Amino acid sequence: LVRSFQVGEISRRTFLRRTTAALGSVAAANVLLAACSPVLDPSMMTPNPVVDEEATANQPALGEMSTSNGVVSGMVAYPDPDGEELTGHLAYPEGDGAHPGIIVIQEWWGLNDHIKDVANRFAAAGYVALAPDLYKGQVATEPDEARKLVMELDMAEAVNEIQAAIDYLLAQENVAGDKAGIVGFCMGGRLVLMTGLASDDVGAAVAYYGSPLTPEE
Known part of the structure; x- marks a missing residue:
């Protein structure tokens, strides 16, 4: 459905x-x-573009963190196993202390403001949350483009990139423990299950309406 x-x-x-x-x-x-449903601005009088070029262009600079309501957040960079740069939205509680870490996996729309807000809400609840950008900056607002992006995504490679995000998260000084939680929505729900199966660094995995794994998996 x-x-x-x-x-x-x-x-x-x-x-x-x-x-x-x-x-x-x-x-x-x-x-x-x-x-x-995609997160749309109801004040807009014309349809949103298929790919939200403005959202892509207006991404904050890497490492440029801001603080709001006790939550520090911003885009960060970290390497994949081959040394290539990956990015994600990091959010954590303001102040000292170590907190449990959690990975937040996007829906098929991409790393949009909704997913960033989910990460920020986890941070407000006392977690260090990282939402990896699996579409490399692209954000869809229409189903046809979202379907194209998800069909172009190599799911096995996405799991490797999520593992790189886990490695980065667990290496942060303000993250407690040696395992991370992971949560995902729709497309991200399946990636949660795949990552939980593949990684020894996942302590808890929650998939929201993601497609199930095959019996072989």
């Missing part, structure tokens, strides 16, 4: 009707609808 809605095969009304029947709750269906 989620995929059919996101690629435009079914309408919003049909999605709500079917998910309400499946979940037995209108409230739960609306939560799922909100989570699977």
Whole structure:
């Protein structure tokens, strides 16, 4: 249902009707609808571009951290196993002390403001959160482009990049423990399951409506 809605095969009304029947709750269906919908600015009078070029161009400089409501956040860079640069949104509580670490995996839209906000909310709750940018700066706002981006994504390579994010996170002085939690949504839900299977550094994994692993996996 989620995929059919996101690629435009079914309408919003049909999605709500079917998910309400499946979940037995209108409230739960609306939560799922909100989570699977792109974050759009309701004040915009014209459609958003397929790829949000402005969001890409206006990304904060790497290492430029800001503080708001007790949370420090910003984009950081770290290496993959081959030494290539990867980036992600890092958020942590202001002040001293060590905190548990958690990886936040994007939906198929990319590392948009919604996923950054999820990481920030984890930080406000006392975690050091890192959301890796698996699309290398690209952010989709329409289902067709999101589908193209996810089909171009090498899932096995994405797991390797998530492991690099875990390695970076666990190396931070303000991260406690030798394992990280990981949470993901839609496409990110499946990547959570794949990473949890592949990594010894994952202490807890939570997948929100991600496709299940195969019996072989």
